[in-house]
Amino acid sequence: MKLQALRDRLLLQEDLNFLLTNRVPRALLTRAMGWYSGLRSPWLAALSIRVWRLFTDLDLGEAKQQRFNSLQECFTRELKPGARPIEPDPALLASPCDAIVGACGAVQGTQVFQAKGxxxxxxxxxGGGPEAAHWAEHYRDGxxxxxxxxxxMYHRFHAPHALRLDEVTYIAGDTWNVNPIALQRIERLFCRNERALLPCTLQVPGEPVLMLVPVAAILVASLKLHALGTLLHPRYRGPDRIATDARHAKGDEMGWFQHGSTIIVFAPRGFTLCEGVTTGRRVRMGQRLMRLPG
Structure with missing residues (x-):
């Protein structure tokens, strides 16, 4: 009976979490959060950070600055030099960001999982269409x-290897929460949310192409890329495909989320996950993530 009561309590908490973060006007709340976090007021930022710390494990000990003019400055903070050592082995991809590992492993044909089942x-x-079909085949069984x-977490993301970014494809969409509770309830959630496709050609023999897919979520639907002169967000009305010519060394900063979200990394057949990269594990930007073929 005690076990059943514990299960019921956990389910109730999950239901409440899901309702509070999804069954709400997501787009409106996301725009409101963008406006609020951009307000330039040091005292308001300090107060907001204090409240934020009551609900999260926010640690600013590694931050380059300790005082912020806006909440957004805190979200997109830089770290002190050397805070994230980059995996030096050229045979390994480094994690592009601090994160908790979600679903991972082998692509089954052209199908993957956001959560079990x-x-x-x-x-x-x-995004569908011929171009999407081309990329889907490229990562078949990868x-x-x-x-x-x-x-x-630290919200900036970096190049996992020396690479060239030739284009960015922006796909408009919703802003469902991407936490584990939502991923276990909303089918094809990542395919519904706002996202971008970043095909990255690695500067190694054979020039394999990685695909980084930053996915937006509720309260965070703005993506800054150093390769672009514009901010990608729900009210962006520019071209869907934007040509770039950006080259990054391994560990170079590529951009940031305005709050926090998800990056899905796809690699072609022959790449393998490094030992210890499993669901639920915390990784830091620069730590080993995947091994290159051969």
Missing amino acids: FPYTLQELF SYVTLRLTSA
């Missing part, structure tokens, strides 16, 4: 890893 197809994630950034 909740599959989605690469073609749908990549490897993937889902990296979820919590609100308290």
Whole structure:
């Protein structure tokens, strides 16, 4: 009876979490959060951070600055030099961000999982159409890893290897929460949310192409890429495909989320996850993530 009562309590908490973070006007709340976090007021930022710390494990000990003019400055904070050593082995990909590892492993044909029992197809994630079909085939039977950034984490992401970013594809969408509770309830959630496709050509023999897919979520639907001169967000009305010519060394900063979200990394057949990269594990930007073929 005690075990059943504990299960009922946990389910009740999950139901409440789901209702409070999903069955709400998501787009309106996301815009409101963007406006609020951008207000330039040091005392308001300090007060907001104090409240934020009551609900998260926010740690600013590694932050380059300790005083912020806005909440957004805290969200997108830089770290002190050397706070994230980069894996030096050229045979390994480094994690592009601090994160909790979600679903990961081998791509099954062109199907992957957001959570146990909740599959989605690469073609749908990549937006549908001939171009999406091309990329889906490119990662057939490859490897993937889902990296979820919590609100308290370092929100900047970096190049997992020396690479060239040739284009960015922006896909408008919803802003469902991407926490584990929502991933176990909303089918094809990543395929519904706002996201971007970043095909990255690695600067190694054969020039394999990784695909980084930053996915937005409630309260966080703005993506800043250094390769672009514009901010990607729900009210963006520019071209869906944007040509770039950005080259990054391994560990170079590529951009940031305004709050926190998810990055899914796809690699072609032959890449494998490094030992210890498993669901639920915390990784830091720069730590080993995948091994290159050969």
